[in-house]
Amino acid sequence: MQTKYLALPGPTSVDNEVLKEMASEVFNHRGKEFSKILANLTAKTQQFLNTKNELHYLTASGTGAMECAIVNSFSKGDKVLALINGAFGQRYADIAKSYGLDVIEFYGKWGQSFDYDKLKETVENINDLAGITVIQGETSTGVVNDLKKISEIKNDKTLLIVDGISSIGAENIDIDGWGIDVVITGSQKVLALPPGLAIICLSKKALEAYRQSDLPKYYWDIGKYKKFTEIGQTPYTPAISLIKAAEKQIEKIANQGMDSEVKRHETIANMVREGIKALGLELFNEKGCRSNVVTPIKPPEGIKVSQIRKLMLDKYKVEVAGGQGKLKESVFRIGHLGNVDPLFVISVLTALEMSLIELGHNVKLGTAVTAAQKALCNSK
Amino acid sequence: MQTKYLALPGPTSVDNEVLKEMASEVFNHRGKEFSKILANLTAKTQQFLNTKNELHYLTASGTGAMECAIVNSFSKGDKVLALINGAFGQRYADIAKSYGLDVIEFYGKWGQSFDYDKLKETVENINDLAGITVIQGETSTGVVNDLKKISEIKNDKTLLIVDGISSIGAENIDIDGWGIDVVITGSQKVLALPPGLAIICLSKKALEAYRQSDLPKYYWDIGKYKKFTEIGQTPYTPAISLIKAAEKQIEKIANQGMDSEVKRHETIANMVREGIKALGLELFNEKGCRSNVVTPIKPPEGIKVSQIRKLMLDKYKVEVAGGQGKLKESVFRIGHLGNVDPLFVISVLTALEMSLIELGHNVKLGTAVTAAQKALCNSK
Structure with missing residues (x-):
């Protein structure tokens, strides 16, 4: 090497203690031990993220979680405002377009924050805006977008969909306080785990939208994750080694806060x-x-x-x-x-x-x- | 434990040598070392599977690869015959239905093989059959379905989509000889790796169908994997530790044949x-x-x-x-x-x-x- x-x-360096967990023998993901780990991991992750919202671990790269956020939150033809001031903002818009959503692109300059006054005006002029997508930390440009401001601009009917893949844990976020409806993150960034896991966290409002959503989905269908959470499992065989490593690492950072x-x-x-x-x-x-x-x-x-x-x-x-x-x-x-x-x-x-x-x-x-x-x- | x-x-026990690779420090998935590993892993996997077809590693559970197979092979309204004699055969049908395909369900008894004469008759009576989905090894019932027979029954215009998740490497398969258009498998079964990786392998005919396909997709879009393969990368951050472990394990079994x-x-x-x-x-x-x-x-x-x-x-x-x-x-x-x-x-x-x-x-x-x-x- x-x-x-x-x-x-990203990816970032992983602690030796956590790497050791990666080398543990695999075990039954339908057994009691796994249920205990998953429950503890989920609770500690909620604790770290200061949220009471429902949260699921996905076996996927971060981009999978972006798609998961879109297909569970919206229905065909929904108007979505995609805030774009970097490569990942554009990716959210592209995913939404590929599912036939009515995507309105709101551009900011790369390397700069958005013009929030203009954003306010734009939002006020769109009827029935179903959602806003935004990247909290644009890895492509090193810019942090102001989620608090955006949450104040949007109205109550609009879902706020945040990509926190490379920001969660390093930038301020108040998921419940600011009313962030969907937030996703990935294992290989601030959480300092190997890549392969993503997290999605959904508000009650997002779950209501899910129940109305008519976009096609199977692997990303959050309803299946909800159902299996009740029996302490994931719907499909998860990356067990990564889940075990995550428990070790998230427990550590959750204790730090x-x-x-x-x-x-x-x-x-x-x-x-x-x-x-x-x-x-x-x-x-x-x-x-x-x-x-x-x-x-x-x-x-x-x-x-x-x-x-x-x-x-x-x-x-x-x-x-x-x-x-x-x-x-x-x-x-x-x-x-x-x-x-x-x-x-x-x-x-x-x-x-x-x-x-x-x-x-x-x-x-x-x-x-x-x-x-x-x-x-x-x-x- | x-x-x-x-x-x-599945999951199955993993060799200590392979587990050690899981504990390696993570490294840049956009660097030369990763490219070398991915190229070698892909070639060795093709060697093991005796196929010249294109092959991609996905960071996902096997079910993700099932969805990947569907969304890349078909277009809205396509007629697909789903062969069902267990839980996973039903899953293929359900995925196809969730994408609005015209799914015709062909049932066999759980624990038994299909009535292949009846299947032949059924296939002959469907006009414009775009595809057949079948599970090679039904984990739910311990039945192996006869891919060779099915490949002889279908006509040249019909894509044969095979789930080999828990059979590849333990049951006979001749991907190129039998004309299997899409075959998928998962890491945690016969390949004896930890879960978290899936493989999809596509024939030229499948890739032609991909170019026509209008089903919504992003993370599973095989075109993105094709493009990144050319520069020795994956489109999204892969489960690096699992890729490294896979190289070790697949090399071993490829040498055995x-x-x-x-x-x-x-x-x-x-x-x-x-x-x-x-x-x-x-x-x-x-x-x-x-x-x-x-x-x-x-x-x-x-x-x-x-x-x-x-x-x-x-x-x-x-x-x-x-x-x-x-x-x-x-x-x-x-x-x-x-x-x-x-x-x-x-x-x-x-x-x-x-x-x-x-x-x-x-x-x-x-x-x-x-x-x-x-x-x-x-x-x-």
Whole structure:
């Protein structure tokens, strides 16, 4: 394995204790032991997410949970407003369109927050708006969208469908307080588990909409999950090893609590941003909506994203991501989520600084690290 | 963990070497190392399945792959004949119906093979039959359906959609020779991996149908998998740990070859059946269509399925399954697939025999084991 420092916006590094659970012998998913684990895992996840809403684990990538959210919440021809300021916002719109929903696309600039006044006006001018889809943390641009504001803009009849795949646990969210009807997340992001599991969490209003929904569904049909939850099972054979690993990991972070996890990610993100700025580099995401989990950075003039990534990986075993979609060659992204700590940031910034110097960028040794250390001191 | 002998029709016991891979640190699914693993895994899986057809790994339970097969192969209103002689045959029909297909249900008795003459007549009397769905190995009843016969009955315009979830690797199949258009399987059965991965394998004819298909799909859209295969990736973050474990396991069984694996399962199944018959118990599945992976057994009069299962588990740590669906209380099932060997069968039969004797069944000690040993000798 070449990579030692996984600085991607997912998958993220997994604790050894949790990895050990992955290597447990598999066991009967229709037996008592599994029921106990699933019940405990579900309860701890609700505790961590501070929600009383119903919650299910799906054996799928995050995108599967996005589709699950759509097919259970809506009916043919429903008007859905898709908020798009990055690749994943577009994905929600595309999924909704593929099911024949009447999708209205509301665009924001990549790297920036939405124009919430314009959003308010737009929402007020649509009759019978069945739902709004939004990504809380746009991994493609490092932007966090303001769920509280959006929840205040929408009316009571409109379902708020949130993708929290790479934000849940690192950004503030008040699912019940803000009236978020459907929220999904994935295992391989802030929750610091291997990929393969997704979570969907539904309000009573979402479950009412489910009962009316006429979109075709089988594997994603939440009614089947509800029914099997009552007997402590999942409708189909789940990824047992991942469920067992999840119980270990979620119990740990639930004990720390969401607030403490968000604060930790905030501190880490601030260290990264201050280090980057000290290097004279520009952040792609605008102030005021910057993500706690991923920082997109424009490379210095004359140095290519691919050069930076290659040198950091080959020489320092640090793996950062390139840009996503249309940003592929114009930004690189440092992921700082899950099991990350201040010394991880110091390592990544050191690798970046030394790689940039080797590639001709003019900056003094220690610049990024010193700035990050200062940010750490100030956060205490 | 209470269970030591996992005698279920899935999940099955996983090799320690493969479990170790599950505990590997996660890594970038968009990097070179992953591409290499995915390419090797795909090639070895094609080698094991003796097919040149295109093949994709999905992060999902087997039921997800069933839905994937349907939504990619058909269009609204397509006529599909669903062959049903167990719970999973019904599931295929239900999935197809939920997508608005014109499903014609062709029933066989549970525990018996289909009336193939009647099937031939039925198929000949349907105009424009777009597809036939069939389960190769009905886990619910321990019946293997005759794919070769079905492939000879259908005409060239009809797609043959096979669920091989709990049969692939233990029953004969000639995907390319018999013209099977879509075949799916799951990781936690004969392949002896933890659950969480499914495989879909599509013929050229199936891919042509895909291009015409108008059923809504996103996560299951095979076109996206095709596109990403070209760059050595999956469209969405896959269950990386399972992919890594799969490479290890599939390489091993591919080297042994399908024929040898089928033969091994045949021998094991025969040992189980002979042991059961020697105990004076009746098999639920009829001669001529008996599964190599699971044996459904009627309990002796006066003894309940739940009593047998409880005693075997509590006293001998052997876990067998109850009946599925409408057979819940009337049969118990011994699973014998994946990493099983003759001594595993001896252990399971010993536990069964001693439990039955304790519950009042009149049989001499050693009866089942002796019969199974004889079957093993005769198979050589």
